[in-house]
Amino acid sequence: MNIALIGYGKMGQAIERLALSRGHQITTRITAENRAAFEAPEFAAADVAIEFTGPDAAAENALTCLEKNVPVVSGSTGWNARIPEVQAVCNRVGGTMLQSSNFSIGVQLFFLLNQKLAQLMATHPEYALKVSETHHTEKKDAPSGTAVTLTEGILNETDTYQNWHLGTDSKAGSIPVEALRIEGIPGTHQVRYTSAIDTIEIAHTAHSRDGFALGAVLAAEFLAGKKGVFTMQDVLNS
Secondary structure: OEEEEEOOOHHHHHHHHHHHHOOOEEEEEEOOOOHHHHHOHHHHOOOEEEEOOOOOOHHHHHHHHHHOOOOEEEOOOOOHHHHHHHHHHHHHHOOEEEEOOOOOHHHHHHHHHHHHHHHHHOOOOOOEEEEEEEEOOOOOOOOOHHHHHHHHHHHOOOOOOOEEEEOOOOEOOEEEEEEEEOOOOOOEEEEEEEOOOOEEEEEEEOOOOHHHHHHHHHHHHHOOOOOEEEOHHHHHHO
16 A cells, blocks of 8 residues: 655654555655645555644645545544534545544543443542543643543533533533643553542553554555545444
8 A cells, every 4th residue: 555644753653664564655755844745646646645743734634635535544633623624525525534533442442441431430420530641742732632532432421521621620510631741651541530438540551652653554554445534443343
């Protein structure tokens, strides 16, 4: 498979290494410094683009891929407000895209575990809830997209909370989400329920970027020959 990389930071380089190890080719590497490469034949020849940039560029990058009929896997976070718009364009033009806040297979399983725990805890309002995430200092958005997905999963299962807020202070009906930035941390997420007598906690700790990178490559492989809007749950269920 011919893969175009959009964004060539540490994640892009990890994706390249794993893609090559699985027998794929990298046709082009597009960064903020060479956006003209979107017009080059090497990009048009790609079977799929994998996009890991940032919240300011993600939507336009995905739209450009759809405009040029190149399927796109987007792992950028912090652009949730524009995702429905881009997905609507994808459906309108008959394109292909898969967007996820986290491509790690372990995190996808963690999302399911989080939802199940939220279902069990929905009838126990005596437990105060807190979500926390810790990442490397280069991460551009806070809270992480993964933390937002975790809180959204909880909100779908409970009437105790109606929204979430960034911080550790308590607010009625709102889930506090703590975001910490520490050098060298690939990503740690915790969901903690605390009562006067005990604490229930689930956590996911990434040891490297390889889990995220492999998931992105698996998502790209999954999109081959497909049209429409997909999620990592589609990949897991395939």
